[in-house]
Amino acid sequence: MVAITVPISVDAIPLVKCAHAAAAAHTDPQIISVLRSNRTGGLQIMLPEGRWVPVAPDPDSLFINVGDSLQVLTNGRFRSVKHRVVAPAEGQQSRLSVIYFGGPAPTQRIAPLPELMREGEQSLYREFTWAEYKKAAYKSRLGDHRLGPFELPAAVTQEATKADHHCSSNAVQPPAPAPPHVARVH
Ligand SMILES: O=C(O)CCC(=O)C(=O)O
Numbered sequence: 458m459v460a461i462t463v464p465i466s467v468d469a470i471p472l473v474k475c476a477h478a479a480a481a482a483h484t485d486p487q488i489i490s491v492l493r494s495n496r497t498g499g500l501q502i503m504l505p506e507g508r509w510v511p512v513a514p515d516p517d518s519l520f521i522n523v524g525d526s527l528q529v530l531t532n533g534r535f536r537s538v539k540h541r542v543v544a545p546a547e548g549q550q551s552r553l554s555v556i557y558f559g560g561p562a563p564t565q566r567i568a569p570l571p572e573l574m575r576e577g578e579q580s581l582y583r584e585f586t587w588a589e590y591k592k593a594a595y596k597s598r599l600g601d602h603r604l605g606p607f608e609l610p611a612a613v614t615q616e617a618t619k620a621d622h623h624c625s626s627n628a629v630q631p632p633a634p635a636p637p638h639v640a641r642v643h
């Protein structure tokens with residue numbers, strides 16, 4: 458295991474959600490999300506080829522999600538995975554999740570950390586502040602790729618390749634239908 462100390466201050470933004478909560482597809486914007494839920498499932502993550510897979514609920518485990526900011530800090534090594542929550546079927550116990558969102562302070566500058574870059578590695582993102590990210594995010598829709606405005610050409614090429622991949626795999630297996638009830642979570 459390698460421990461790296463990063464010059465990033467983190468704001469705590471705790472959130473508690475409950476009762477038949479559902480969430481449309483999105484990536485978490487912050488650095489890291491730590492989630493604990495009850496025994497009711499519903500959380501799904503999107504695989505690189507565009508297929509949704511359920512995350513089995515486990516009330517004894519913590520589910521750690523990489524946020525967009527961590528994707529930038531690691532220059533794309535850790536990916537903020539798209540996820541959503543499908544509402545439980547009628548009569549099923551409500552899903553209860555408690556999530557800690559560790560986000561940067563508003564004036565924090567976010568850019569790939571030189572400590573994590575190999576020699577000659579190209580930066581995929583331009584530097585931005587958390588406040589800038591949030592301003593851009595508020596103008597977008599929840600499911601949009603919200604790192605778009607901060608990507609440098611190398612990242613745009615990478616995203617385009619991913620999109621092509623999605624289209625070809627969708628032709629074989631269409632993505633699951635949207636969840637029945639959706640709510641904005643950020
Ligand atoms: O409730 C859950 O399991 C996840 C919700 C979520 O993804 C979020 O609030 O960002």
Ligand SMILES: [Fe+2]
Pocket residue numbers: 483484485540642
């Ligand atoms: Fe989320």
